[in-house]
Amino acid sequence: MVIKVGSGEIDDLSTLTVLDKESLLRELRARYKKGIIYTYIGDVLIAINPFKQLNIYEKQQHDLYKYVQYRNQLVPHLFWIADQAYRKLCLSKTSQCIAVSGESGAGKTESTKLIVSHIIHCSGDAGDRELQNRIIETSPLLEAFGNAQTCMNQNSSRFGKYLQLNFTDTGRIIGAKVYEYLLEKSRVVQHGPGERTFHFFYYLFAGLEKETLEYFYLDDPETYRILKDPCGGKVFPDRSDVAYCRQMFNTQKEIMQRLGFTREDINMVFTILSAILHLTNIRFSHDEETDGVYIEDEYPLEVGM
Known part of the structure; x- marks a missing residue:
């Protein structure tokens, strides 16, 4: 079956015969108009902020994207990235890293919280719930002290964050540590019009x-x-x-x-x-x-x- 470029039906843009800027943007625009915010380019996931709540992060999705064997059987999702990192961690017994990048307002903060929530879902059991909740709750607390309203974003992170999750050899989460850097301290004493x-x-x-x-x-x-x-x-x-x-x-x-x-x-x-x-x-x-x-x-x- 031949899928037309610009139809919004291509889940992985690395399969395009012509991989240029125009083709990528055309397909992403078509998918966004259909309400599809996630698209793969190989092992990279592109996320476009919908600026509204979506019901695609519920327990059903957590369970669906847990220990995924064949990626193409499911629609692109942020949980797949989290699942892959966790599976590779358990199989290789070596540290894994997920880099989340984008412009202000792209959704980095929310994406990071969702990634952590899925990894915790994959790694824990009922006895770990209190620890899991405490790890998840560190993000909104840090946001209160390190995020601010800007002209582009009501909840813009004004600092870099490296979150380290710690696991046992069997893949059970046992703790976390947050490293902050590049805090925009100048904002304490001065901010622009329309900002806080x-x-x-x-x-x-x-x-x-x-x-x-x-x-x-x-x-x-x-x-x-x-x-x-x-x-x-x-x-x-x-x-x-x-x-x-x-x-x-x-x-x-x-x-x-x-x-x-x-x-x-x-x-x-x-x-x-x-x-x-x-x-x-x-x-x-x-x-x-x-x-x-x-x-x-x-x-x-x-x-x-």
């Missing part, structure tokens, strides 16, 4: 009670320079944004508790975030007598220290 700093600063104001905010000497969010919109808009544009940030605050707090953070640990996190907010409000002015600088108002320094 890291999520948790906003969660803090939406989630803490008034009395707790006062305990950390925190005022209205508009008071703090690093939260202000460069165009003069409100920190929280509407009530739905406040409600969402409050929900995320409670979610992150619950995750920290499940991951073993004590009440004192969590309180220290809030203290550090509050100190950053105060210290970045410090303004310096030129001192003509000494040709140096002085702090205009020492209040932010006093409460920040």
